[in-house]
Amino acid sequence: MSLALATAHTQPLPSLPDPIGTGYPCSQLEDWLGLSFWLPALDPRLQNIHLGEPAPTAPLENLEGMVRYWTEHPEWMDFLDPNSPTHEDKLLERALYLEYWGEILQNATRVLDIGGGVGRLGQIPLQNGAELQVVEPDLRSIWRNLSHAVGASGSIDFHWCTAEHMPNLGLFDTALACEVLNYVEDPHKVIRNIHRSLKPGGRLLMSVEARWGWPMARDVAPQTLDAFLDTGIVHVPHDRWIRTYTEDDIRDLLKDFQIRFLQRSHYTLSGPFEWAMGDVDIETLIHYENTLRNHPVSHKLNRAWMVIAEKPHND
Numbered sequence: 001m002s003l004a005l006a007t008a009h010t011q012p013l014p015s016l017p018d019p020i021g022t023g024y025p026c027s028q029l030e031d032w033l034g035l036s037f038w039l040p041a042l043d044p045r046l047q048n049i050h051l052g053e054p055a056p057t058a059p060l061e062n063l064e065g066m067v068r069y070w071t072e073h074p075e076w077m078d079f080l081d082p083n084s085p086t087h088e089d090k091l092l093e094r095a096l097y098l099e100y101w102g103e104i105l106q107n108a109t110r111v112l113d114i115g116g117g118v119g120r121l122g123q124i125p126l127q128n129g130a131e132l133q134v135v136e137p138d139l140r141s142i143w144r145n146l147s148h149a150v151g152a153s154g155s156i157d158f159h160w161c162t163a164e165h166m167p168n169l170g171l172f173d174t175a176l177a178c179e180v181l182n183y184v185e186d187p188h189k190v191i192r193n194i195h196r197s198l199k200p201g202g203r204l205l206m207s208v209e210a211r212w213g214w215p216m217a218r219d220v221a222p223q224t225l226d227a228f229l230d231t232g233i234v235h236v237p238h239d240r241w242i243r244t245y246t247e248d249d250i251r252d253l254l255k256d257f258q259i260r261f262l263q264r265s266h267y268t269l270s271g272p273f274e275w276a277m278g279d280v281d282i283e284t285l286i287h288y289e290n291t292l293r294n295h296p297v298s299h300k301l302n303r304a305w306m307v308i309a310e311k312p313h314n315d
């Protein structure tokens, strides 16, 4: 639930500024910079996972893995920090997203960021004055997300929950689910929640890991090749669980939306094509993405799908 219900770890929390609509103005959140705090967990399973207990279902093991990585490698996790070793890579990936989503994000006024993480994409509408509501099951990501939002021209609030358990937050013109639907327990329920949250004509910007390209990733886990040959679900116990998607899976999931854009993506962002390409600027990367997408051999080896889907005007 909202920052209004945040409670302190040790010292009292600063007071909150008056909200604008249902978000808190980021320009007045300086006193929250770097703070850790509790929020009510709208999915009651999250509290134990946050405290280091094993997750009760396989998809939630992603969150168990995140708790461990926040302890062992916080510098990888908070990649919006310019000192993070993955900062440049993650911003290059964001530049690729913005090539297709940028105009919608820059013009959005009320944005729902499902699984918003540390705020990589949510920062764009926030810097353009939008209201951002973040639904995120990893509390440590929420703390960093809030710190990165401080000083932006928009307003923000946070909800500590899985997307399956998200509250009714009113209507949005834009919803983001960037690299999230791979990790959820019930993607159809999550898409129903997003559909319910969008105005008619509102847009969903979504990306997911793709069915065939994932073993090309630099950090592919050993003992997962059977997932390529069999279910398409990559499971490393207590570390990661990833549902990969075919084009048909995406079309089935989004059957109540009009799909405006569906593109194979992320050929060059991790793994052999990345190494063969070397360090490049975003224009060169987009050139290689387009070339590999149209090449008869590499075509099916996209790591991800990028989507823009619209809630029909008559819904």
Ligand SMILES: C[S@@+](CC[C@H](N)C(=O)[O-])C[C@H]1O[C@@H](n2cnc3c(N)ncnc32)[C@H](O)[C@@H]1O
Residues within 6 Å of the ligand: 062, 063, 066, 114, 115, 116, 117, 118, 119, 120, 121, 135, 136, 137, 138, 141, 161, 162, 163, 164, 177, 178, 179, 180, 183, 184, 185
């Ligand atoms: C790969 S990160 C992407 C973060 C962010 N969207 C971005 O692009 O930088 C996946 C995010 O999904 C979140 N997540 C995992 N399971 C989820 C669930 N059931 N509902 C909502 N978010 C979930 C994780 O906590 C994490 O922040």
